Amino acid sequence: MSVLSICLAAPVASAAVSYTVTPIASGFIATDINDTGWVAGTTTASNYRASLWSSGSGMLDLGQLVGATPDSMALGINNENRVVGAGVSGSTRIPRTDLEWTDDAFQWTRDTGMQYLNTSSPQVSSLAAAINDQNQIAGTVNRAGTQVAAMTTPDGTQRLLGTLTGGSDYSGWTGFSSAAAINAGGDVVGTSRSVAGGNHAFLWTEAGGMQDLGFLPGAYENSRATGINDARQVIGWNQGDDCWCAFLWSATDGMQSLGHLSGAATGYESSFASDINNAGQVIGWSYVGDVAHAMRWTETAGMQDLNALIDPAEGWVLSSANGINEKGQIVGTGLLNGQSYGFVLSPVPEPATWAMMLGGLGVLFRRRRRFDV
DSSP states (O other): OOHHHHHHHHHHTTTTTEEEEEEETEEEEEEOOOOOTTTEEEESSSSSSEEEEEEETTEEOOOOOOOOOOOOEEEOOOOOOOOOEOOOOOOOOOOOSSSOTTTTEEEEEETTTTEEEESSSSSSSEEEEEEEETEEEEEEEETTTTTEEEOOOOTTTTEEOOOOOOOOOOTTTTEEEEEEEEOOOOOEEEEOTTSSSEEEEEEETTEEEEEEEEOOSSSSEEEEEEEEEETTOEEEOOSSSSSSSEEEETTTTTTEEOOOTTOTTOOOBBBEEEETTTTTEEEEEEETHHHEEEEEEEEEEEEGGGGGSSSSGGHHHHEEEEOOOOOOEEEEEEETTTEEEEEEEOOOOOOOOOOOHHHHHHHHHHHHHHHHH
């Protein structure tokens, strides 16, 4: 009966805790997680180094591009453990989503190591932001002072996605565009200079090209799309007078503000969305007082402080949530007893799961009783 007592107590003990926290490493910036729990990110102990981590294998340094500086950052991973990112130099803002002149996009696999991604010319700076399970890569290239969103196909062909203001080639593009995420269908989101002059979130599809997603009512014309799921729900953030607010966009409902966490200090009323999974769970960060807190948003619960969904006795302040997989695992960065750490949040089994476990346990006891009789 002691086993039964433990199982009966488990739902009560975990009722106030939705996630367990696994520390990854000190100084590690976790940016993305695939469905098998492998985490892509950047170690910052000495140089910035693109790295890959799992609970079973520990930390793997992904190396560096041949002929480049030792610095690199990993931004995306797919379920084949292909990692994409950029070789970088001299930046203190890691991870980045905006292209800089010193960037060289890479793709890493266990077989090939870190390889330059095709950028059409050795002189083109580039950044790879995300990769899907079809091995399509979304990113940004730069030549002759023009920044353009691009997709690299599995055969290595690069396709420029254009800008909201038009153009037909590098010398003809007007404005700029930058890609941040790609879904399983090859739809790409990011930001681009709009015809009206502001920077707008965009959705690019094969059938429709680049679509302007606009901005929230009453906000400035400054919006950025940062994630997309397979249902074409798009997330990002929008600058406004009262709030730099995370948003959720869909073709049926348009762009909706997700608000921000309560308790923000004056001037810190803001939230930023970084990723979304196919269940519609949005993650990112918002402020409590003047301190950034990792957040999760769902349609039923609204925006929640992830710090309120873990055991407070463990000493964490979760600062940002950067990636989420289809199992609901979340990676990001935070402070563990005052020291910067990467983390993985794993959902605690729901009450329904415990009910099924107890049901199975009841069957076991009934069978044992029959056997004993």
